[in-house]
Amino acid sequence: QKEVEQNSGPLSVPEGAIASLNCTYSDRGSQSFFWYRQYSGKSPELIMFIYSNGDKEDGRFTAQLNKASQYVSLLIRDSQPSDSATYLCAVNGSWGKLQFGAGTQVVVTP
Amino acid sequence: GAVVSQHPSRVICKSGTSVKIECRSLDFQATTMFWYRQFPKQSLMLMATSNEGSKATYEQGVEKDKFLINHASLTLSTLTVTSAHPEDSSFYICSARPQDPSGNTIYFGEGSWLTVV
Numbered sequence: 656q657k658e659v660e661q662n663s664g665p666l667s668v669p670e671g672a673i674a675s676l677n678c679t680y681s682d683r684g685s686q687s688f689f690w691y692r693q694y695s696g697k698s699p700e701l702i703m704f705i706y707s708n709g710d711k712e713d714g715r716f717t718a719q720l721n722k723a724s725q726y727v728s729l730l731i732r733d734s735q736p737s738d739s740a741t742y743l744c745a746v747n748g749s750w751g752k753l754q755f756g757a758g759t760q761v762v763v764t765p
Numbered sequence: 766g767a768v769v770s771q772h773p774s775r776v777i778c779k780s781g782t783s784v785k786i787e788c789r790s791l792d793f794q795a796t797t798m799f800w801y802r803q804f805p806k807q808s809l810m811l812m813a814t815s816n817e818g819s820k821a822t823y824e825q826g827v828e829k830d831k832f833l834i835n836h837a838s839l840t841l842s843t844l845t846v847t848s849a850h851p852e853d854s855s856f857y858i859c860s861a862r863p864q865d866p867s868g869n870t871i872y873f874g875e876g877s878w879l880t881v882v
Contacts (some may be wrong), residue, residue: 689870698771698858698876699809743808752799753860753871757808 658682659746661756668738668763674731676759678744681725687747688720688727692740693758699743703729734763768792769861771874778881783847786877788859794839795861799871800832803856815842839864849881 660679668674680688687706691699705711705718705727717730727746731738741758768791778784788798796817801809813834814822821834833845842861846853858876 691873696856696878698873701870701872704870752811752814755809755811 658754659744659756661742661744661759663757664760664762666759666761668731668734668761670734670736670763670765672734674729674734674738674761674763676729676731676742676744676761677726678728678756679726680744680746680754682746682754683722683725685746688718689745689747689753690716690718690727690729691743691745692738693743694740702742731761734761736763736765739763769859769872769874771859771877773877774875775878776880778849778879780850780881781848783845784849784879785843785845786857786859786879788842788844788861788874790840790861790863790872793861793863795842796839796864797862798836798842799860799862800834800842800844801858801860803858803876805856809858812844846879849879851881854879854881 658681689704690702692702693699703713703718705720708720711718715732719728739762741760743758744756745753770789772787798815800812802812803809811824812827815834815836817836817839823829836842856876859874860871862871
């Protein structure tokens, strides 16, 4: 079992709709959770981080964390073509070492 | 946000030669830096954790004698790919964790494309 799992996609989303991305993790001791966006050929860029159960909103992005169920999700509201990218879920292990999921490719169609 | 700079962004080298990639944290001190490798359409794979003033910790399967890591200061870590071969061609990315313990965020450099011919 992989430590961090994501659906690879592609997730096709009409422009203006909500994109919903899910991530599950195996280490119950994980405390910090991150979503990164990676455009093709570029380095990942941080979108959001979340530490506590519940929702955290930042602009069009909402991260949701449920530690009991060991999943974290990302919602992208009002999806734009510029949101087309691969979204990486990362879970913080010991000494700040991040474990990454394989990423979900999102394609926003006009 | 915090800035991590990598250099060079692209490098082509001949098979058998060595190439060095630098990773600098520009506006914060980083006791810990991480080196990742990413092949096309695959996820980031952690290669090693670099700690300032001490030896790097390598992930299983990563040859420490081939991928030399030096973390000589709180703002600079280097990765040297020795005796490079075409199969080492990849996207190498560093990340840095600020020394300030109030945050737990890790910031990525822009990445370095290595092509071995």
